[in-house]
Amino acid sequence: MDKLFWIDDDIIKSYQQLIKDTNNINLFKNIIYENKSYVLYVKIVHSLINDYPITLLDCDFSNTELTNLGFLTLDLQKSKIIHPKILHSVDELFVTISNLNNWKITLLTSGTTGVPKKITHTFSSITKSVKISKSHNADIWGFAYNPTHMAGIQVFFQAFLNMNTIVNIFNKPLRNMHLLVENYLISHISATPTFYRLFVQKEVTFVSIKQVSCGGEKLEKNLKIRLKKCFPYAKIRNIYASTEAGSLFASKGEYFKIPQKLSQYIKIIDSEILIHKDILGVSNDIPLQNGWYYSGDIIEIIEDDPEIIFKFLHRKNEMINVGGYKVNPNEVEEEIRKIENVNSVRVYGLKNSVLGNILCADIVVNDITEKEIRKILSSKLQPFKSPRFFNFVKKIEITRTGKIKR
Amino acid sequence: MEQLNAIIKIITDNKDSNILLEISLDTDLRVDLDFDSLDLAELTVRCEHAFGVDIFDDGIVTTIKEIMEKISG
Structure with a gap:
């Protein structure tokens, strides 16, 4: 049976169908402005197979916002005719995308001056935290992020590169979300604390969930306690990630550890986290000082020997x-x-x-x-x-x- | 109840929501009123402003009845 790729209400697509749909695209656009999540993924996979760079725009950007970002309606319509690579099997898909030269992905993140920053990642930088292994073969993801933002893209790659099934639970009525988790035996969810605050109900538990990841906001203690009750068999992880750098640190509670392999790329000055340019996406919009990006995240160091352990306090800027x-x-x-x-x-x-x-x-x-x-x-x-x-x-x-x- | 009705009407009006519903104690905020997380957040602010109670303080409320219970304390 074909392994399922995407489930979103009555849209149910297998990996084989995904390949078929990418084979049918003859026009390619570098700018993807798409409100149907499955179609968005078809376009992303098409860009991977045919090795060309893409920029993802939120589908709810207004014309004013697009103009402010420097995208004219004309830009959005620009397309080129190509003779796409025709793939026949799922194996062929993963072989093809293991050898990319031109593919890059540009995402937009809120800038401090009012103009969002454009951050470009290569395949290796956007997937650096993806774990591919047999132990992830059977993971089933509950998708709960905006698909064009960094966190959503990271969940997509984690699931896609392990050929996992993704079930869209984002922006669904609460009862439907609960039913989707139960019916499809979802094992992994990554979402913001806001999502979990709405999802978690008193006396409702989900035993299929093995891992719960939180990111994008501070995870308060009270919510963590509620998460443990709601997902009794799940590991609960807190993730520090940004559009500039992708996922960097994970924590089990409110304390984050800087892993040894990243220690040379992370500095703490005046309680602020600095990230070295070598692990950032490429952008003219990221301000650097001697090769370091001042993240604006203010932390408190709990331990600094042998590894730095810290907790977040607040953002430095006004965002x-x-x-x-x-x-x-x-x-x-x-x-x-x-x-x-x-x-x-x-x-x-x-x-x-x-x-x-x-x-x-x-x-x-x-x-x-x-x-x-x-x-x-x-x-x-x-x-x-x-x-x-x-x-x-x-x-x-x-x-x-x-x-x-x- | 009347004051809570007025608050809900402000939120649904601002959404340009087509839902024309007589609010009852069983009305479900998300299913019947189609409230998303932004609407629920707005509801908490307006309720706190009007009644001095954070209705979502210790977990989610789903129906009008649950809000009334929180408000009446």
């Missing part, structure tokens, strides 16, 4: 983590200020038990309602970047240097 998505308040404020009848605005994160943080805005307006503002923003910003609570005020405080107080 607000909304359910694992990093939001730059400057970008959001800029978009809100463009709206007629808005005089001044301050966007900030408020601690929230569902998402970690929720975006709020203090706003000074002439004559416009919250509903009208949110309607305008829904066509300009991705949903997680739009404030969900507006506080109408008479004045916004500014600092002595003229900056908005956060």
